[in-house]
Each structure stands twice: as structure tokens, then as C-alpha cells.
Amino acid sequence: MDKLWGGRFQGKNEQWIDEFGASISFDQKLAEQDILGSLAHVRMLANTEILPAEEAQQIISGLEKLQQRLKDGTLHFSVANEDIHLNIEKMLHEEIGSVAGKLHTARSRNDQVATDMHLYLKETVLEIIDKLHHLRTTFVNKATEHVATIAPGYTHLQHAQPISFGHHLLAYYQMLTRDYERFSESVKRIDLSPLGSAALAGTTFPIDRQFTATELGFTNVYANTLDAVSDRDFILEFLSNASFLMMHLSRFCEEIILWCSYEFQYIELTDTFSTGSSIMPQKKNPDMAELIRGKTGRVYGHLFGLLTLMKGLPLAYNKDFQEDKEGMFDTSETILACLSIIDGMVQTMNVNKARMYAATQNDFSNATELADYLAAKGLPFRQAHEIVGKLVLRCTQQGGYLQDIPLQEYQTISPLIEEDIYDALRPETAVKRRNSLGGTGFDQVQQQIEVAMAQLQAEKNQP
Numbered sequence: 001m002d003k004l005w006g007g008r009f010q011g012k013n014e015q016w017i018d019e020f021g022a023s024i025s026f027d028q029k030l031a032e033q034d035i036l037g038s039l040a041h042v043r044m045l046a047n048t049e050i051l052p053a054e055e056a057q058q059i060i061s062g063l064e065k066l067q068q069r070l071k072d073g074t075l076h077f078s079v080a081n082e083d084i085h086l087n088i089e090k091m092l093h094e095e096i097g098s099v100a101g102k103l104h105t106a107r108s109r110n111d112q113v114a115t116d117m118h119l120y121l122k123e124t125v126l127e128i129i130d131k132l133h134h135l136r137t138t139f140v141n142k143a144t145e146h147v148a149t150i151a152p153g154y155t156h157l158q159h160a161q162p163i164s165f166g167h168h169l170l171a172y173y174q175m176l177t178r179d180y181e182r183f184s185e186s187v188k189r190i191d192l193s194p195l196g197s198a199a200l201a202g203t204t205f206p207i208d209r210q211f212t213a214t215e216l217g218f219t220n221v222y223a224n225t226l227d228a229v230s231d232r233d234f235i236l237e238f239l240s241n242a243s244f245l246m247m248h249l250s251r252f253c254e255e256i257i258l259w260c261s262y263e264f265q266y267i268e269l270t271d272t273f274s275t276g277s278s279i280m281p282q283k284k285n286p287d288m289a290e291l292i293r294g295k296t297g298r299v300y301g302h303l304f305g306l307l308t309l310m311k312g313l314p315l316a317y318n319k320d321f322q323e324d325k326e327g328m329f330d331t332s333e334t335i336l337a338c339l340s341i342i343d344g345m346v347q348t349m350n351v352n353k354a355r356m357y358a359a360t361q362n363d364f365s366n367a368t369e370l371a372d373y374l375a376a377k378g379l380p381f382r383q384a385h386e387i388v389g390k391l392v393l394r395c396t397q398q399g400g401y402l403q404d405i406p407l408q409e410y411q412t413i414s415p416l417i418e419e420d421i422y423d424a425l426r427p428e429t430a431v432k433r434r435n436s437l438g439g440t441g442f443d444q445v446q447q448q449i450e451v452a453m454a455q456l457q458a459e460k461n462q463p
């Protein structure tokens with residue numbers, strides 16, 4: 001079959017080499033964007049009188065037919081036509097004849113492919129921003145149900161201090177808010193049109209780049225044509241933001257997986273988000289959470305793949321760029337799916353409050369309370385720490401916990417300790433009293449919820 005770029009070639013093509021060079025198996029995902037880009041381009045060619053109006057109209061009608069066929073699923077892509085751009089052009093030729101050849105006036109596949117990817121990514125990122133808003137709302141709603149739910153707080157995965165479970169959920173709200181902001185701030189760097197840069201140097205035709213940018217809904221145009229066709233920063237930034245997001249989701253999934261285990265039993269996932277075992281009938285595995293944790297690896301991989309691909313490339317276009325797409329598609333699809341799954345999982349998970357509370361009962365997570373109690377009565381904190389440490393050791397040797405030590409014994413250790421110590425040692429008191437800004441105290445958690453809700457509301461009101 002004749003190549004659209006075949007003029008200067010004499011040798012015949014080899015199927016297996018064509019296959020190696022082709023991208024149509026994956027870049028057909030850009031078909032819609034490619035046709036939109038061509039429509040904008042040909043309208044501009046008519047508007048600037050580079051093409052006569054009737055020829056432009058023939059091309060527009062042909063492209064609109066292809067748009068319809070894409071919807072109907074009747075476009076037939078072929079490896080012989082290499083990539084999405086040449087496939088569409090070939091099919092346009094089949095629809096309208098040789099006038100199709102005028103579409104590529106003042107254009108190159110280099111600015112065409114960059115335009116397609118900007119269009120694709122802008123849509124994806126706006127969708128991600130939307131889903132992140134929704135997921136953050138889910139976290140805040142769940143936190144609202146659990147302001148007063150007492151849970152063990154951990155450091156080193158050891159019981160540290162009791163906290164409000166709502167506080168724990170709100171920590172994820174904050175992480176996801178940073179992700180939301182990162183994606184939102186990246187939009188202005190995606191929302192740029194490379195179209196009209198042609199191969200690298202611009203064109204001799206009197207084109208109107210602002211016209212095509214506006215047609216395609218881009219806010220601005222790239223200032224430098226060489227940069228426009230060579231830039232993949234917008235994809236790298238996307239992959240980097242996606243990596244942060246996946247890292248956060250993965251951390252949460254790791255906690256979900258722990259909390260579902262027999263040892264913890266802090267939460268139970270609904271059947272929808274769990275799977276069974278083909279051999280062990282009792283099993284209810286948190287597969288969806290494990291998969292999200294697992295998929296984080298491929299997203300990081302795509303980021304490093306593209307960073308490595310870019311680091312040695314001279315300006316402007318290099319065929320290496322063709323390798324930028326699969327990672328972008330895969331990351332987009334992965335992120336969108338993970339956001340939906342985790343949202344449903346958080347909404348429907350059952351929190352075992354009694355179990356969480358019990359975990360803060362027979363432990364030493366109230367040790368800081370006793371030290372703080374003594375420090376508040378004037379004992380230097382370091383001395384208080386030492387005394388409590390000794391008491392914990394005594395308990396581990398003789399059995400029992402701090403709340404089980406009789407007052408008499410306490411008073412032989414320090415006359416500062418009075419009857420009210422037993423209330424101070426209760427997990428509820430411990431949580432309630434941590435009322436410093438951003439802390440786990442019930443009032444502080446409630447305050448954080450109000451700020452979060454106002455934030456979410458303000459985002460909704462944005463244009």
C-alpha cells in the first residue's frame with residue numbers, strides 16, 4: 001500500500017517493520033481529538049483564505065462523516081497507515097477524494113499529535129478534578145459520622161495515642177486536597193494549543209493560531225513553535241501528579257487491608273468490594289484495595305519511563321515521542337477507575353467502633369496523659385516521662401495497665417497524682433483534651449470538618 005509520505009521512497013515496505021513503527025494499535029484512542037483538531041484547522045484555512053471555501057466545506061463534511069462513523073464504530077484502522085493521523089487522512093481521502101490532500105496544508109503530524117494529546121489530557125484532568133472533589137466529600141461525610149469514634153493512633157505501627165477516627169479520615173482529606181490543587185494548577189499548562197507550529201518552525205502560510213486555539217477551547221497558544229512540538233512536560237506533570245495521588249490512595253488501601261484483617265477487625269468492606277477464595281471458603285479478601293495499592297507501581301513506572309525517554313532528546317520532534325502515549329492512556333484509565341472504586345469503598349465500609357474503642361482500652365496509649373498530667377502540675381516533662389516509663393515497666397512486669405494502679409501506689413510515687421488521674425487516663429478524655437489547633441480533640445475535628453465543607457462548597461460555586 002502507498003504511504004502518505006512515500007514520494008521519496010523506492011524500496012518496498014516490510015510488514016514486520018511497519019508493525020514496529022506503527023502506533024495505531026494504541027493511538028486510535030485519539031481519533032476523536034484528531035478529527036476535532038482537523039476540523040479546527042480546516043476552518044482556519046478557510047477563514048484565512050488559504051483554502052477556497054467550497055474545498056474547505058468538502059473537507060469539513062468528510063470529517064463530519066468520519067466523526068459519525070467513529071461514534072457508530074465503523075472506522076477501520078490499519079497498521080499499514082501507521083498512526084491515527086494518517087489513518088484518518090486516508091479514510092478522509094476515501095470519503096471525499098483528492099481534495100482531502102489539502103487538509104495537511106500548513107500542518108505537520110508533529111503539531112497534530114501534540115494537539116491531540118493536549119485535548120485528551122485536558123479532558124481527563126478535568127474529570128479527575130471532578131472525581132477528586134467527590135472523593136474528598138465522601139471522606140468529609142465519613143469523618144462527620146466518626147468525630148466521636150475513638151481509635152488507636154499509631155506511630156511505628158505501635159499504639160501511640162488515642163485519636164478521633166474522624167481526625168484520621170480528615171488527614172486523607174488534606175492529602176487529597178493537595179492532589180486536587182496540584183491537578184487544578186496543572187490545567188493552565190495543558191490548556192495550550194501547539195497547533196500551527198507545523199513541523200517545528202512555523203509555516204509560510206498566513207495561518208491564525210489563535211483561531212484554531214479558540215475553536216478547540218484552548219485558553220492560549222504555545223509561544224515558541226519549537227517548544228510546542230517538543231514539549232511533553234504537560235504529560236510528565238500529569239504523571240507526577242498521578243503518582244502522588246496513587247501514593248496517597250495506596251497508603252489508605254494499605255490501612256484498609258490491615259483494618260480488615262482478623263487481628264484488627266476495625267472495618268468490614270461490603271461484599272461488592274471484596275472477593276472470595278477458590279479454595280478457602282471462609283475468605284473475604286480486600287482485593288480492590290490491594291489492586292489499587294498494586295496499580296500504584298505501574299503509574300510510577302510510566303512517570304519514570306517518560307522522564308527517561310525525554311532526558312536525551314534533542315529538539316524538536318523525535319520518533320521516541322511515540323512512546324509517550326501508552327503510559328498517559330494507562331495512567332488516565334487507572335486513576336479514573338481507582339478514584340471511583342475507593343469512593344464507593346469508603347462510602348460503604350462498615351466501621352467497627354466497639355473494636356476500635358476496645359483497642360484503646362487495654363494498652364498504654366494513655367501514658368502521655370499521665371506524663372502531661374504531672375507536667376501540668378509543674379514537674380519538668382522529662383522527669384514526668386521517666387516516672388511514667390517506670391510505671392509502664394512495672395505494669396508489663398506485674399500485669400495490669402496504668403488505669404489499674406491504685407491511688408495509694410500512685411501517691412507513693414508522686415503526691416501530685418490525685419483521684420482525677422483516672423478520668424485523665426480514659427481515652428475519651430485523652431482525645432477531648434487535645435484541643436490544640438488541628439489536633440484530634442472533638443472540637444478541633446468538628447472545626448476541620450466545617451472548614452473542609454466550606455472549601456468543597458466554594459469549589460462547587462466556581463465556574
Ligand code: ARG
Nearest residue numbers: 023083109110113317321322
Ligand atoms: N505517531 C507519531 C507519534 O505518536 C505521530 C507524529 C509523527 N511525526 C513524525 N514526524 N514522524 O509521535
